[in-house]
Amino acid sequence: MFKRIFWVGLGFGLGVIAVSKAQAYVKANTPDAARQFLLGPDQDNVAVRTLAGLFDEFNATRKARESELNERYSKAGR
Structure with missing residues (x-):
């Protein structure tokens, strides 16, 4: 490990x-x-912009998947 x-x-x-x-x-x-x-x-902040973009994309994908799962399983439990 x-x-x-x-x-x-x-x-x-x-x-x-x-x-x-x-x-x-x-x-x-x-x-x-x-x-x-x-x-x-803005050549001095390429790394910061890249990390911010990756973080934003991750959060958007996470929220979309979370809402999809909530929608799917909230109807299945009824």
Whole structure:
């Protein structure tokens, strides 16, 4: 169990490092127009916008599934 947690944590950490290095490379070695196309106009907050978008999408999906299950099982119990 602890080995699995260790390897998942290590993979997550390496993924974060790889993404940050890739973004730094893109910022340093691409023209401004291409950089704005890839990262958007607000290039300093790409990670925050991405996490906020993922969180919002997760919550919307969760609420839709919850209402679907409530609808399905509230009628079945009657």
